[in-house]
Amino acid sequence: xxxxxxxxxxxxxxxxxxxxxxxxxxxxxxxxxxxxxxxxxxxxxxxxxxxxxxxxxxxxxxxxxxxxxxxxxxxxxxxxxxxxxxxxxxxxxxxxxxxxxxxxxxxxxxxxxxxxxxxxxxxxxxxxxxxxxxxxxxxxxxxxxxxxxxxxxxxxxxxxxxxxxxxxxxxxxxxxxxxxxxxxxxxxxxxxxxxxxxxxxxxxxxxxxxxxxxxxxxxxxxxxxxxxxxxxxxxxxxxxxxxxxxxxxxxxxxxxxxxxxxxxxxxxxxxxxxxxxxxxxxxxxxxxxxxxxxxxxxxxxxxxxxxxxxxxxxxxxxxxxxxxxxxxxxxxxxxxxxxxxxxxxxxxxxxxxxxxxxxxxxxxxxxxxxxxxxxxxxxxxxxxxxxxxxxxxxxxxxxxxxxxx
Amino acid sequence: xxxxxxxxxxxxxxxxxxxxxxxxxxxxxxxxxxxxxxxxxxxxxxxxxxxxxxxxxxxxxxxxxxxxxxxxxxxxxxxxxxxxxxxxxxxxxxxxxxxxxxxxxxxxxxxxxxxxxxxxxxxxxxxxxxxxxxxxxxxxxxxxxxxxxxxxxxxxxxxxxxxxxxxxxxxxxxxxxxxxxxxxxxxxxxxxxxxxxxxxxxxxxxxxxxxxxxxxxxxxxxxxxxxxxxxxxxxxxxxxxxxxxxxxxxxxxxxxxxxxxxxxxxxxxxxxxxxxxxxxxxxxxxxxxxxxxxxxxxxxxxxxxxxxxxxxxxxxxxxxxxxxxxxxxxxxxxxxxxxxxxxxxxxxxxxxxxxxxxxxxxxxxxxxxx
Numbered sequence: 001x002x003x004x005x006x007x008x009x010x011x012x013x014x015x016x017x018x019x020x021x022x023x024x025x026x027x028x029x030x031x032x033x034x035x036x037x038x039x040x041x042x043x044x045x046x047x048x049x050x051x052x053x054x055x056x057x058x059x060x061x062x063x064x065x066x067x068x069x070x071x072x073x074x075x076x077x078x079x080x081x082x083x084x085x086x087x088x089x090x091x092x093x094x095x096x097x098x099x100x101x102x103x104x105x106x107x108x109x110x111x112x113x114x115x116x117x118x119x120x121x122x123x124x125x126x127x128x129x130x131x132x133x134x135x136x137x138x139x140x141x142x143x144x145x146x147x148x149x150x151x152x153x154x155x156x157x158x159x160x161x162x163x164x165x166x167x168x169x170x171x172x173x174x175x176x177x178x179x180x181x182x183x184x185x186x187x188x189x190x191x192x193x194x195x196x197x198x199x200x201x202x203x204x205x206x207x208x209x210x211x212x213x214x215x216x217x218x219x220x221x222x223x224x225x226x227x228x229x230x231x232x233x234x235x236x237x238x239x240x241x242x243x244x245x246x247x248x249x250x251x252x253x254x255x256x257x258x259x260x261x262x263x264x265x266x267x268x269x270x271x272x273x274x275x276x277x278x279x280x281x282x283x284x285x286x287x288x289x290x291x292x293x294x295x296x297x298x299x300x301x302x303x304x305x306x307x308x309x310x311x312x313x314x315x316x317x318x319x320x321x322x323x324x325x326x327x328x329x330x331x332x333x334x335x336x337x338x339x340x341x342x343x344x345x346x347x348x349x350x351x352x353x354x355x356x357x358x359x360x361x362x363x364x365x366x367x368x369x370x371x372x373x374x375x376x377x378x379x380x381x382x383x384x385x386x387x388x389x390x391x392x393x394x395x396x397x398x399x400x401x402x403x404x405x
Numbered sequence: 406x407x408x409x410x411x412x413x414x415x416x417x418x419x420x421x422x423x424x425x426x427x428x429x430x431x432x433x434x435x436x437x438x439x440x441x442x443x444x445x446x447x448x449x450x451x452x453x454x455x456x457x458x459x460x461x462x463x464x465x466x467x468x469x470x471x472x473x474x475x476x477x478x479x480x481x482x483x484x485x486x487x488x489x490x491x492x493x494x495x496x497x498x499x500x501x502x503x504x505x506x507x508x509x510x511x512x513x514x515x516x517x518x519x520x521x522x523x524x525x526x527x528x529x530x531x532x533x534x535x536x537x538x539x540x541x542x543x544x545x546x547x548x549x550x551x552x553x554x555x556x557x558x559x560x561x562x563x564x565x566x567x568x569x570x571x572x573x574x575x576x577x578x579x580x581x582x583x584x585x586x587x588x589x590x591x592x593x594x595x596x597x598x599x600x601x602x603x604x605x606x607x608x609x610x611x612x613x614x615x616x617x618x619x620x621x622x623x624x625x626x627x628x629x630x631x632x633x634x635x636x637x638x639x640x641x642x643x644x645x646x647x648x649x650x651x652x653x654x655x656x657x658x659x660x661x662x663x664x665x666x667x668x669x670x671x672x673x674x675x676x677x678x679x680x681x682x683x684x685x686x687x688x689x690x691x692x693x694x695x696x697x698x699x700x701x702x703x704x705x706x707x708x709x710x711x712x713x714x715x716x717x718x719x720x721x722x723x724x725x726x727x728x729x730x731x732x733x734x735x736x737x738x739x740x741x742x743x744x745x746x747x748x749x750x751x752x753x754x755x756x757x758x759x760x761x762x763x764x765x766x767x768x769x770x771x772x773x774x775x
Contacts, residue, residue, distance in 0.1 A: 032654055
């Protein structure tokens with residue numbers, strides 16, 4: 001029966017081309033919808049470690065807060081602090097290609113910040129080979145000089161190896177030039193793009209290098225200064241009273257103002273989830289529409305297939321097949337179609353991954369994609385079993401053959 | 406057989422196969438509604454993203470060329486008054502500052518108004534009032550010549566652009582309120598003899614492209630000296646990638662719908678092989694047969710398109726607008742016509758290919774394939 005199903009599929013391959021094209025498109029749409037949803041969550045996922053525990057988000061740029069407070073001062077005065085994480089920056093001058101440039105550097109602790117901007121070229125600085133005396137960096141692709149990937153440049157006595165380039169509109173943790181003033185802090189406030197600096201016409205911040213945290217710690221830790229904010233994380237067992245006490249100390253001793261300079265990370269998480277929900281709803285709706293369209297298409301194709309094939313099914317019945325076997329025949333036909341469509345959709349996705357289209361589209365392949373493809377395939381197969389069963393069960397073979405004369 | 410006769414026969418055949426007709430109606434209506442809905446959701450998504458990320462909610466309309474003379478307050482006010490009906494649901498604050506180019510005085514005349522309950526209400530100053538009173542809501546409609554001046558100003562009256570203004574209060578000079586500003590309510594602001602450098606409008610929600618374009622047209626009419634900002638797109642790649650992917654999925658929607666029609670109509674035409682073969686034997690030419698099938702199928706599609714649009718516009722759009730508040734702003738007559746045009750163009754291609762291939766067969770080929 002299985003071999004008969006397969007031979008039916010091959011025999012009808014010309015008739016099935018349109019159905020196959022439709023299934024491929026459905027699978028491709030599902031992959032991209034799931035990728036779009038993953039992309040929506042990628043920024044918050046990249047820093048989810050901060051939201052897994054209690055903590056305080058502290059701005060460093062306000063007049064009230066005055067000078068930057070060091071980690072040592074904070075650890076000395078606050079209780080239950082597990083870690084203090086902040087983007088650190090610096091600015092170095094040097095000669096590249098015979099011209100003098102200043103280059104801004106930013107780095108984030110890669111143990112906590114997993115969000116990586118998508119690169120237009122090369123490899124992520126943390127993933128490239130680390131070497132003593134060399135700091136791996138990825139450059140924003142608007143730099144006025146072109147250093148080939150893998151080359152080393154020297155600025156103020158430090159050697160930097162360019163491991164890749166990223167786009168100026170890529171979101172980078174800590175690359176913020178202003179923070180909200182209305183208290184509506186969210187995960188978005190912690191990210192920024194080089195493009196934002198360009199829009200503000202800040203000549204000192206037109207391009208940025210993201211440096212490897214490991215290399216910076218080893219080679220030029222003392223040259224780095226704090227970015228615009230820091231996140232103070234507490235131990236899990238720290239009581240609410242102690243958290244309140246810490247907030248009081250930050251106010252009284254370090255001049256930070258509650259709801260202006262410092263925020264409870266739990267509130268930021270709540271607001272972030274609200275933002276994500278708002279952004280997620282339209283994507284989810286489009287996904288729902290894709291699902292409805294998928295159902296419609298499968299129903300259409302499967303029912304027309306039964307109508308087209310019922311003549312053959314009638315003949316098979318006369319030759320000794322029962323309706324159960326007919327259902328298996330239809331099932332096999334659709335298994336062949338789905339597998340072929342899945343393979344071709346996979347090839348298309350692989351092509352997108354290696355082509356230039358990858359940088360412009362949300363594309364990822366994870367368990368969510370596998371789940372969505374499985375759900376669609378199961379639906380196809382359910383229709384493949386149900387429709388012949390429903391459409392043929394009350395029909396006599398002789399009537400089918402007479403109707404199709 | 407005449408075209409009409411053959412058409413009648415085909416329509417009768419169509420109604421005889423109720424399951425097929427039902428499937429066809431279902432597929433076409435679903436496709437039309439889904440395409441319209443996805444277009445609306447995509448545009449809603451674009452605008453909503455700007456809202457949640459706080460972009461495009463602040464318009465600064467200002468001059469571009471030092472050689473040109475800046476507009477008079479009367480022109481700026483005409484622009485603002487005509488802009489308000491377009492953006493009344495989103496307008497939060499209007500701000501403009503003017504100066505007297507002919508005078509040596511280093512004073513800037515400022516009008517800051519919050520838009521509430523259909524009125525431009527002068528804003529109380531953040532730095533605080535030192536003497537007298539600041540503006541109150543009751544000053545919103547006043548045309549009485551009143552002003553709030555810095556506390557460094559000694560007199561109780563001030564001459565602005567040749568008109569005498571009464572100083573109702575004196576504000577404290579600090580980092581929020583510099584010493585060279587004179588604040589005047591919107592309707593009391595002098596109409597002439599001052600030049601306005603820049604107008605700023607702040608909104609509670611981002612403007613849609615339609616609203617933006619209307620404002621741009623008004624700016625070009627009343628204050629042509631000013632450069633009007635460009636419509637802000639999404640400015641980070643994460644959102645851009647999501648947006649492009651959703652658009653890609655919407656295009657795939659169209660393609661899937663087109664293939665769906667192909668499958669459907671291929672089946673319908675296959676069912677008509679015997680009728681076509683007999684008609685051809687009886688003298689029906691290929692062109693006439695093509696015309697009959699085309700009129701039948703395209704006519705049905707146009708009718709279903711209209712029904713689909715009506716269902717979408719009258720039932721689905723009002724229901725969806727609660728969740729997708731920007732959607733209805735994008736679903737204009739022009740949009741409907743544009744999408745319908747693309748849709749009908751797509752169907753035209755599908756039908757021409759399918760019918761062309763179908764009627765090209767000889768009666769013998771048609772009968773053999775039955």
